[in-house]
Amino acid sequence: MDKYFEILLIEDNLGDVRIAIEAFKESKIPVNVNHVTDGIKAFDFLKKASEYKNKPTPDLILLDLNLPKISGFEILSKLKSNDDLKQIPIVIFTTSHTQEDIEKCYKLGANSFISKPIDLDSFIDTIRVIGNYWFHLVKLPNKS
Amino acid sequence: MTNLPAKSERVRLPNEFIWTIVFICIFPTVLNSLGFNFGSNKVTLHPTIGLDLQRVADVLQLSLAGSFLVTILEWSAFWTAMFTVILAFTNYKITGDVTTPIIGTVLFCAGAMDGFHTLIIYQSLNGRQIDPNLIPLTWAISQLFYGLLMLITTSLFVAKDKRHIMWEREKGFGFAITISLLFCIIAYGVISLVVKSPHLPTAIFPYSAISRPWDTGPLVLFLITGIFILPKFYKRHESIFSHSLLVSIIPQIFSQIHMAFDSTAIFDNNFNIAHFLKVISYLIPFCGLVLDYHRTYRETESINSRLIIEIANHKATEEKLKHQTVELKRSNEELQQFAYVASHDLQEPLRMVASFTQLLKRRYKDKLDADANEFIDFAVDGVKRMQGLINDLLQFSRITTQAKSLERISSNSALETAINNLKVSIEESKAKITYDKLPVIVADDFQMVQLFQNLIGNGIKYRGDKSPEIKITSCEHDNKWQFSVADNGIGIEKQYFEKIFLIFQRLHTKNEYSGTGIGLAVCKKIIERHSGELWVESELEKGTIFHFTIPMNLGKAN
DSSP states (O other): OOOOEEEEEEOSOHHHHHHHHHHHHHHTOOEEEEEESSHHHHHHHHTTOGGGTTOOOOSEEEEOSSOSSSOHHHHHHHHHTOTTTTTSOEEEEESOOOHHHHHHHHHTTOSEEEEOOSSHHHHHHHHHHHHHIIIIISOOOOOO | OOOOOSOOOOOOOOHHHHHHHHHHHHHHHHHHHTTOOOOOOOOOOOGGGTTOHHHHHHHHHHHHHHHHHHHHHHHHHHHHHHHHHHHHHHHHHHHOOTHHHHHHHHHHHHHHHHHHHHHHHHHHTTTOOOOTTHHHHHHHHHHHHHHHHHHHHHHHHHHSOGGGHHHIIIIIHHHHHHHHHHHHHHHHHHHHHHHHOSSOOOOOOTTSSSSOGGGHHHHHHHHHIIIIIHHHHHHHSOSHHHHHHHHHHHHHHHHHHIIIIIOOSTTSHHHHHHHHHHHHHHHHHHHHHHHHHHHHHHHHHHHHHHHHHHHHHHHHHHHHHHHHHHHHHHHHHHHHHHHHHHHHHHHHHHHHHHHHHHHHHHHHGGGSOHHHHHHHHHHHHHHHHHHHHHHHHHHHHHHHHTOOOOEEEEHHHHHHHHHHHTHHHHHHHTOEEEEOOOOEEEEOHHHHHHHHHHHHHHHHHTOTTSOOEEEEEEEEETTEEEEEEEOOSSOOOGGGTTGGGSTTOOSSOTTTSOSOSOHHHHHHHHHHHTTOOEEEEEETTTEEEEEEEEETTOOSOO
């Protein structure tokens, strides 16, 4: 049966990507982590442009705010104003703690805002909670 | 003339001027002794002249010359007095010195009385039958009133103590003008009474030693005023004008001497000299005022130039200050930006080091030996401490970068929030916290909580063996609220009272007491932002009191 959930992780820090992958591995949730390092690649991925032709549509997007080229806010706003993509839940996963950033993200239509924990154990816990919540608790829309 | 001591800057008429006046007073007498005669004695038409029209005209001209001359002199005196009073009032407007217009008014009245006197002489030109005593009598009357007025008004200023200067200003002015006008009216009345009177007393005694006894009265008055009153007046109201008043008495006295002792007829030598000297006497205060103006102008000029230099200096300083302020603001902003960016950007690589060393331990704990595990622990501990320091630095820079505006808040509820935040450590340490009802203050709510939390937290942390007792009080002091947080902890040595407020300065190793040494630096910065002061009072083993003040009338400034 094993249905794999697809995650798109938009993150430029390869270390964080690796930790997230390891954390999902430890959580035992059947997740396939797809990863891009900036906004342009993210849109290519979602539109299944040449390079990403055979890639799946993600069930969940994890988005960092501090990204090269296009900022996380811009990606968020573009995704949420695209009729084909706005149903995909977006979790902001960032080092930022500021109230300003939090409000801005929710206004732009973010589905969650989570600050990256500094401590590894908490980081892994957080990833597990994200997986459990979005893939076990929440009912997700059908993929078109 | 007494030699004045070093006080060189006495405001007075120049000596040359005074000597010139004295010379002018003596000069007619000198010329007389050389044979000159200023008289314009009456020449009568003698039948022998016959119808020689040229001779008749000469005789007519000669016989009228005296009254013409005297009229011109008197009118000169009158107009000098007029101009003097105008100058005097202008001077009053500029300097506010009340003596000037008062004395000016006196001079004006004297001038007016001279005017009456002149009119009478003028009438004599109309060929009307006039009593020969009339002109000398009116002269004596107008001089008498002038002398009296001068004596009374100047005595007024001399008699009054300096403390009563306000009296002089408000009442003295009105009083002097009132008596001046009153005298003017009386003088006019007396003169017109004299003019109308059919029988006048004899005024000229040609063969007596005192040829015009009526004129001794004014002479005595001028002598008294000149010797006793005016020097005092000048001393008290030192100005060129008051000095010129004193000097103007000299020709007046000479004038009266010529009149009283030597004038035996109208328009004679001494009569004319007396009139001439009177004009001189009126000219002196006028010159005094003009010199006063000159002096004021020069003073203003020098003050102005000094002021201009000072303004220029001031402007330069201001400009420099402005520049420095901008520079300071910029470097401050840069510094805060730096702290913020550094903290944020430093976090990333640190998190990597920490995460992956932890991951290493997590995955390979069983495969590594004890040494390797210990090394990993040290590495993780170092990174964590580094993270702590960076976080603290970030927090420290946020005190000003992410500050809220200052508002009226209850410091009591800020304290309660702080106590609530410290609940766990209070319960663990069984700390006893007591506090007064604290006032409403103008402050940043969040920062006040942070402040109380740090101070109370310190009290709990550095508690020694006893269970902590912390007391928070407040009092009003010198337009400020003074708060005190007192504990019974380990105390601080006096030599460290300054050091403890510096960032990352600690008095203990991290094994004795944890922490980075940011708490009090944050407190200090918060208090500085509130324009208050923070200081410590402590005794080893007994306890520590932290005092801080918040100004009561702190605006909403940031």
